[in-house]
Amino acid sequence: MNSGESEATEQGLVLLGVLGDPIKHSKSPLMHKIALQAAGIEGDFVPLHVKPDQLEDAMKGIRAMHFRGVNVTIPHKVEVMKYLDEIDEGARLIGAVNTIVNDNGRLKGYNTDGIGYVRSLKEETSVDLKGARIAVLGAGGAARGVIHALLEEQPESVIILNRTRDKAEQLALEWTTEAIPVRGYSNEDAKNVLATVNVLINTTSVGMSPLSDELPLETSLIPEGIIVSDLIYNPLETRLLRESREQRGCTVHGGLGMFVYQGAVAFEYFTGVVPAVEQMRAAVLSSLS
Numbered sequence: 592m593n594s595g596e597s598e599a600t601e602q603g604l605v606l607l608g609v610l611g612d613p614i615k616h617s618k619s620p621l622m623h624k625i626a627l628q629a630a631g632i633e634g635d636f637v638p639l640h641v642k643p644d645q646l647e648d649a650m651k652g653i654r655a656m657h658f659r660g661v662n663v664t665i666p667h668k669v670e671v672m673k674y675l676d677e678i679d680e681g682a683r684l685i686g687a688v689n690t691i692v693n694d695n696g697r698l699k700g701y702n703t704d705g706i707g708y709v710r711s712l713k714e715e716t717s718v719d720l721k722g723a724r725i726a727v728l729g730a731g732g733a734a735r736g737v738i739h740a741l742l743e744e745q746p747e748s749v750i751i752l753n754r755t756r757d758k759a760e761q762l763a764l765e766w767t768t769e770a771i772p773v774r775g776y777s778n779e780d781a782k783n784v785l786a787t788v789n790v791l792i793n794t795t796s797v798g799m800s801p802l803s804d805e806l807p808l809e810t811s812l813i814p815e816g817i818i819v820s821d822l823i824y825n826p827l828e829t830r831l832l833r834e835s836r837e838q839r840g841c842t843v844h845g846g847l848g849m850f851v852y853q854g855a856v857a858f859e860y861f862t863g864v865v866p867a868v869e870q871m872r873a874a875v876l877s878s879l880s
């Protein structure tokens with residue numbers, strides 16, 4: 592047990608929360624409360640509505656009120672880094688923090704989005720990412736977290752396809768190595784570069800409700816039988832996933848698992864306990880339907 596946990600224990604409670612604007616519809620409180628309960632930890636997880644101009648004060652509040660940790664969501668994941676005492680190496684490279692652990696007033700930021708995503712992909716599809724040829728659609732914040740975690744799995748190569756070619760090329764340049772080539776392309780190059788990939792991941796918001804009729808990529812360009820994954824979980828199965836499954840015989844993986852596992856990894860950082868992931872997933876799923 593580290594010092595932060597002992598402090599929380601002295602208070603009698605492990606106090607956790609999620610900070611965002613808006614925050615009312617976040618499923619994190621529901622999911623983490625289930626995890627606390629299943630782990631037999633006395634505590635609570637609350638939604639915290641924090642406007643951008645209140646972020647610095649909110650961090651002081653986290654310390655003053657002895658929160659053990661918080662998740663951070665839109666729009667604060669980048670800005671919040673200014674107010675932390677320490678930033679984990681992965682989060683620094685990604686450029687965003689979604690999890691803060693409070694060790695006796697010392698705030699350390701982590702990013703569990705990418706790690707959570709990769710855990711979910713591996714658990715739910717049994718994919719072997721080592722040696723895989725991976726295509727990522729999108730080059731924004733979500734893509735950064737996902738690609739960073741994918742590179743830890745030693746794929747053979749990663750290609751990034753984006754509407755704006757420059758952003759794909761920039762990101763590729765930042766992360767390419769001799770061992771694992773990362774290359775950036777425009778969406779228009781899809782038909783020339785997708786033929787040999789075996790995992791395709793959509794990190795853009797194209798296909799998200801209410802525009803769930805949209806496709807980030809023409810389905811006919813997807814190689815048959817590969818793994819297709821979408822970070823979107825609303826709807827649970829996007830048009831991209833449905834058509835990949837029905838028309839291309841693909842194994843598909845939706846975004847709900849990423850949400851659950853980013854929370855599960857954060858919960859481990861907060862409490863040192865591996866949470867009941869399936870109970871967390873079931874709770875979120877039933878609240879969505």
Ligand code: ATR
Binds near residue numbers: 730
């Ligand atoms: P996030 O943090 O969710 O990744 P972001 O940083 O705004 O959000 O990035 C959104 C990504 O989705 C970008 O890669 C964006 O492409 P551009 O770089 O060209 O803006 C992509 N994206 C968003 N809407 C899109 C659309 N309608 N068609 C194609 N790509 C889109």
